[in-house]
Amino acid sequence: MAHLLLRHRDIPGLNNIEVYKQNGGFRALEKAVTTMQPKQVMEEVKASGLRGRGGAGFPTGIKWSFLPDTIWPHYVVCNADESEPGTFKDREIMEGNPYQFLEGVALACYAVGATEGYIYIRGEYYPIAKQIEACIAEMEKQGYLGDKLFGTATSIRLKTHLGAGAYICGEETALLESLEGKRGQPRLRPPFPAVVGLYGKPTVINNVETLTNLPFIVEHGAPAFREFGTEKSPGVKIFSLSGNVERPGNYELPLGTTFRELIFTHGGGIPNGRKLRAIMPAGASSSIIRVDETNFDKVMDTPMDYENVQSVGSLLGSASVIVIDDSHTMDWVIKKTIDFFQHESCGKCTPCRDGNYWMKHLTTRIHAGKASAADVKLLDSVAAQVYGKCLCALGDFSTMAVRSAIERFPEDFAKVTGKS
Amino acid sequence: MLAEKYPREIQAIFAKYPVKRSAVMPLLYLAQREEGYIKKESMQEIADMLELDVTEVAAIVGFYTMYHDEKAGKYRMQVCTDLPCALRGADLFLESLCENLGIRVGETTPDGLITLEEVKCLGGCHRAPLFQIQESDTVTFHENMTVEKTMELVEALRKTVNT
Ligand SMILES: Cc1cc2nc3c(=O)[nH]c(=O)nc-3n(C[C@H](O)[C@H](O)[C@H](O)COP(=O)(O)O)c2cc1C
Ligand code: SF4
Ligand code: FES
Numbered sequence A: 001m002a003h004l005l006l007r008h009r010d011i012p013g014l015n016n017i018e019v020y021k022q023n024g025g026f027r028a029l030e031k032a033v034t035t036m037q038p039k040q041v042m043e044e045v046k047a048s049g050l051r052g053r054g055g056a057g058f059p060t061g062i063k064w065s066f067l068p069d070t071i072w073p074h075y076v077v078c079n080a081d082e083s084e085p086g087t088f089k090d091r092e093i094m095e096g097n098p099y100q101f102l103e104g105v106a107l108a109c110y111a112v113g114a115t116e117g118y119i120y121i122r123g124e125y126y127p128i129a130k131q132i133e134a135c136i137a138e139m140e141k142q143g144y145l146g147d148k149l150f151g152t153a154t155s156i157r158l159k160t161h162l163g164a165g166a167y168i169c170g171e172e173t174a175l176l177e178s179l180e181g182k183r184g185q186p187r188l189r190p191p192f193p194a195v196v197g198l199y200g201k202p203t204v205i206n207n208v209e210t211l212t213n214l215p216f217i218v219e220h221g222a223p224a225f226r227e228f229g230t231e232k233s234p235g236v237k238i239f240s241l242s243g244n245v246e247r248p249g250n251y252e253l254p255l256g257t258t259f260r261e262l263i264f265t266h267g268g269g270i271p272n273g274r275k276l277r278a279i280m281p282a283g284a285s286s287s288i289i290r291v292d293e294t295n296f297d298k299v300m301d302t303p304m305d306y307e308n309v310q311s312v313g314s315l316l317g318s319a320s321v322i323v324i325d326d327s328h329t330m331d332w333v334i335k336k337t338i339d340f341f342q343h344e345s346c347g348k349c350t351p352c353r354d355g356n357y358w359m360k361h362l363t364t365r366i367h368a369g370k371a372s373a374a375d376v377k378l379l380d381s382v383a384a385q386v387y388g389k390c391l392c393a394l395g396d397f398s399t400m401a402v403r404s405a406i407e408r409f410p411e412d413f414a415k416v417t418g419k420s
Numbered sequence B: 001m002l003a004e005k006y007p008r009e010i011q012a013i014f015a016k017y018p019v020k021r022s023a024v025m026p027l028l029y030l031a032q033r034e035e036g037y038i039k040k041e042s043m044q045e046i047a048d049m050l051e052l053d054v055t056e057v058a059a060i061v062g063f064y065t066m067y068h069d070e071k072a073g074k075y076r077m078q079v080c081t082d083l084p085c086a087l088r089g090a091d092l093f094l095e096s097l098c099e100n101l102g103i104r105v106g107e108t109t110p111d112g113l114i115t116l117e118e119v120k121c122l123g124g125c126h127r128a129p130l131f132q133i134q135e136s137d138t139v140t141f142h143e144n145m146t147v148e149k150t151m152e153l154v155e156a157l158r159k160t161v162n163t
Helices: A017-022 A027-035 A038-048 A060-065 A089-096 A098-112 A123-141 A172-179 A208-212 A214-220 A222-226 A259-266 A296-300 A308-312 A330-344 A350-367 A373-386 A393-408 A410-416 B007-015 B020-033 B040-050 B054-063 B090-101 B147-162
Strands: A075-080 A116-121 A157-162 A203-207 A236-243 A249-254 A276-280 A320-325 B075-080 B114-119 B131-135 B138-142
Touching (some): A017 A098, A027 A098, A038 A060, A060 A098, A089 A098, A098 A116, A098 A157, A116 A172, A123 A157, A172 A203, A203 A208, A208 A214, A236 A259, A259 A276, A259 A296, A330 A350, A330 A393, A350 A410, A373 A393, A393 A410, B020 B040, B075 B090
Parallel strands (some): A075 A203, B075 B114
Antiparallel strands (some): A276 A320, B075 B131, B131 B138
16 A cells, blocks of 8 residues: 555655655645635544544644634644654654655644744754755745745745753643743643643644644545544554564554554564563553463454554554563563653652652662562552642653553562562 | 854844744754853853843753753763663663773763763664764764674774864
8 A cells, every 4th residue: 555644665755845746745735725715624634533643642623623713823833852762753754755744734834824833853853853944945945835825825934943852842831831942841731732822822733743644634635534544543643663573663554453463464573483472552651561372362453543452451642562572571661661751750740750759769679679569569559649640641651551560460570579 | 152153043043933032942052062062151141142040041951861061072872772772682782882982871981082871762763772973963863783883983983083
């Protein structure tokens, strides 16, 4: 099947504007700006059922419709902070297919009446940010951005903003703070960014992959988009596959593709004759799915979409599928995830800041084999007390792997605490 | 003074945002360009430009991991050891880099060339082991690395500095 998002894999040189134009580039933007009202674009996106690809899966068109028509200007901010361990899809889009992405950002601007859009790119993606800036300049030169687009009164300008190494800036309100020149610490909600966002104005925040879907939806219509995926999770998704697999990488597949197809058909299975032991479908923030002989087929046949991954006790999130083989134990895995979250906690609220400090102590001690069963219990109870009590979702994220590991892999903890 | 050294860049940065304060991050990158870290004077100058207190600027420098307020090696070699990379041997890779470079994580080679650092996910998990090199205000990725390839790269960097 030809790709919808990773089209550069089918068409070499797609990051050149002429190649992009020869392959239907900017048709959607021209169609929208010259023949559609902004509201019509919004309705088409609603009808497509497109859901946010940044993690939460919220319907994109509905999110846009929350912007009040009484307060102006509106802003579009693209979240290109991509920092969840195991996620590397937005990077490939921006590297390989930057114009389709930028056309998508421009379409979002048009749909919500924004004349300015910001693309917040993580600082580590410095070379990618340079390329995106060059692409924006090229689009301005050729009249696809700037004033009087396609001879109409519409103007749209896009700018990049470079982050500087902080996972929390992927959280949308922290991202806005960072863009406003402050430390990237989340805001209290409500008010939501749709009403009080960037510089206090109504703001749409969308992920790179979400926006890259828009040219197809606008050009071909919602029904064409719905030919892929499932009723509730339409479209294709880029699955970032990492960890213990033969062929790690990005795979663009319809939502609802099974774990088996991703891990074994595309990923080539588990190397070195090892067995699959665990899957984290949403990066470091996942509840860990246990795979053993009792449930192997059930897990493998589970469709990866926003609904069905829940049936095996996890979430799809940004579809960063980390595969773990049977040479690893979960006391080590959660030590790694807590190392990450403890480092990335922004420190604004106590349960997350202190909870992660304690979880780091405990996971380190448990992994070193210097802990007792009571320490494992304590770890579980600290995680339970962090969950649901924090200002932003990072606090909850930090507890997912810990709690699921203790519950689902008791033998790993019995072993390190000498209770097996 | 940044204002004298980079007048055009500074003007372009301010033109990007409707609110002055948003310029702080790009200005800090500019301040880091010359020597790979941000001096107290530069923080003061940026604070003055943005009508902020210098402690606010320092707090931002402290918050983000890619800003540095201390001098280090010419190249900061930043190895990812987060879970997906670790599943593919990143911890071992880092350990043997330490041995080969003769330094520990956080230290700088005696010739001032390389500072070795351990970092979180860089968005290249499928190509582990990997690291990025941060030099002044730029970053380059080095993926699917081996210790041998890395040491060759180090030698090549050493030559460019010595000639
Ligand atoms: C701690 C944290 C980190 C996040 N990181 C990202 C990220 O790197 N990229 C992203 O698109 N969304 C990230 N999100 C989700 C965003 O807050 C937001 O929901 C998303 O950008 C909305 O875009 P979408 O509706 O297109 O998915 C993160 C959320 C949290 C709580
Ligand atoms: S939950 Fe953690 S990351 Fe989120 S605001 Fe609180 S301290 Fe910061
Ligand atoms: S975990 Fe190392 S780059 Fe993602």
